[in-house]
Amino acid sequence: MDNKQRILIVGDVNGRLKSFFARIETVNKKTGPFDLVLCVGNFFGSSTETDDLNDYKSKLKSIPIPIYILGPNDELSAKFYRDLQDGDLCPNLTYLGKRGIYCTSSGLKIAYVSGVEADSTGGTVPEWKFTNDDVTVVRDFSVASKSNMGDYRGVDLLVTSQWPAGIKEGVKNGSKRIAWLADAIKPRYHLCALNGEYFEPPPYRNKPDKNTQMELATRFIALADFGNTEKKKHIYALNVMPVEKMRVIELIQKTIDETVSPYVDMNISESGKDLKGDRNSQYFYDMNTYDDSARKRKGQGNRVSGNHEQKRARPSFDQEKCWFCLSSGTIEKHLIISVGEHFYLALAKGPINETHILILSITHIQNASLLSAAQWDELNRFKESLTNFFKDREETIFLYERNYKTGHLQINAIGVDNNVAWKIKHVLEDKSEEHNITLESAAKPSSPADLPQKCPYFVVDLPDDTIMYTKQMKNFPLHFGREIICADNLLNCEEKIDWRQCNLDKAGEEVIVKSFRESFKPYDFTL
Known part of the structure; x- marks a missing residue:
């Protein structure tokens, strides 16, 4: 062939x-x-x-x-x-x-x-x-x-x-x-x-x-x-x-x-220092945790090149195989609700309920800290549109991003009844203590630079225009965001913490997407 x-x-x-x-x-x-x-x-x-x-x-x-x-x-x-x-x-x-x-x-x-x-x-x-x-x-x-x-x-x-x-x-x-x-x-x-x-x-x-x-x-x-x-x-x-x-x-x-090479005398080969700062440390970092002692016991050790220890291989991300890149051959297009210039909305796979939505970057961007100004602005427009949508349903939006063991930017959005929304921060703190996770509070980010840079993180947008986040990602529970929202004093559906337990067939997903798209039309700035 x-x-x-x-x-x-x-x-x-x-x-x-x-x-x-x-x-x-x-x-x-x-x-x-x-x-x-x-x-x-x-x-x-x-x-x-x-x-x-x-x-x-x-x-x-x-x-x-x-x-x-x-x-x-x-x-x-x-x-x-x-x-x-x-x-x-x-x-x-x-x-x-x-x-x-x-x-x-x-x-x-x-x-x-x-x-x-x-x-x-x-x-x-x-x-x-x-x-x-x-x-x-x-x-x-x-x-x-x-x-x-x-x-x-x-x-x-x-x-x-x-x-x-x-x-x-x-x-x-x-x-x-x-x-x-x-x-x-x-x-x-x-x-x-x-x-x-x-x-x-x-x-x-x-x-x-x-x-x-x-x-x-x-x-x-x-x-x-x-x-x-x-x-x-x-x-x-x-x-x-x-x-x-x-x-x-x-x-x-x-x-x-x-x-x-015509560039050998331009002093640009070793790094991008002449462009902006020190770029030897790349945006794509290792999202996994390692037990070095276990690796050495297996005889693998660390590979050495010259006088420098070779860095562990970074994860490989291929847009054609990515679940979320809009140009990917593997994306499930029937889940898509709305498409902007830089982001799109889709029904979450294994949704907690019928208004569990993902905000996803159209192209392959790993996390929100890497966004350009135009991308950041559109992300906030989608957040604002969803906030208004849930507000008219007498619900408070819950937004979180897990930049850990995932290669594509995805932000979960779901509504919480206004009567219990005040408990979100308390549940977040309780679950963090349960998993020995230290959370930090900060003002609502005004730009991508306000998010943790060049490291894994988990961040939650709170209703009072603040965020809580952690960079303590070793052994971080992948379902942490769903644990919070499914807690008995919020949505009270702890059986839905694992998304695989909430999988729907394609026909069921299409019904939910069609219904949400229709309800969301008055708030959809892309139309």
Whole structure:
């Protein structure tokens, strides 16, 4: 079986949508079929009209192959991204998002960053610009998703609009943050546009680092504007075998024309200190607890590399296999209630009652402390909408997040009758004492930075606009949140502490989702 993916890469479309779709259809018929199309640079342009996609939205016309685009690079094109549902502009035309990793069903991993680099002066960052945190999160997603085969193997594709600094002498508007990211994640292909120029130098060889001892190679390809009059190359076809399915000898094989990495003299290889603080400690940390003495008794010990003890392997998170990523092939879509730009609501699996809801990030984000400002704002909008929904039912909302032994951000929301809601804090304290857990109190967080950083945690939002949380997560009970809400002096249903005892069949879940969606409509800001 041929595991290669056939991909078309297209430069800046700049709003020439009709000719672009016609060209893709022609190329796919003549030299395809292709598995997908990736558009880099500007997809929309000054001549784009909001009704240019109407025939495709109404299905009078169809796009024959999945097309994925990056986000806006300026204020003018940002308006086309503000009313998306599930990331789709129309069938088979999908906005990847601001940053992240997209995994295809074949195992191909595509890292991406939308927009252009923001300056470092602080203040509000426009939606068409990326920051230090954006590139760092993509780096951490990439490294955390490495296979169990040992060394990090890189990602298949890095897709950015902006060129990296240092790739070509005299290049305008090169981004040092993109250069840092490319150097850190070592993609097999780095694809970009935005400069109106086709540029494909020989492949360059990356230096080994703490994540991999393999000398991986990267091929950089920049494309010109789609349909440019100078006939510069603006469409590129690739046959890509996913790195996880390649033999090591194929990954490290050298060619006679390759060069050294263009980033070796930029002082960006060892860490992101020149970007923001010390980034050697990554966002993806080990969520499990270990008994080192037991491991040593079994003869495993700690692996040592040089003079430094090798860190334990971090968990691997694959969006394609994640239960909660909206793009995942394993998500149970019949549970979905409402979808925003960054978050969605879904019925909890094994719900305690018919209003037990989860707030989940659409893309693969591990916990709320990693959210961007825009994501944080939307999370709070969903919390406020649910609060008002339960308030009109004469109930107080109970919200908690367990950032421990889970790879995807999920916040539980459920209503408690107003007559007993005052007991929530007392039950929380009693259960904490029962499990020897020390809780701390704090004011309601005003930003992700107010949550515990780079460590596991459990946090509860209390009705008085405060939170209680703990970072004491060794042997933390996974059902702790449900223990609180199911206590006899709250919902009085302790038999439902284990979600597996509350499982419903699909038909039963669909009935609850339909009913909740209808009741929630007056509060749903996504409609």
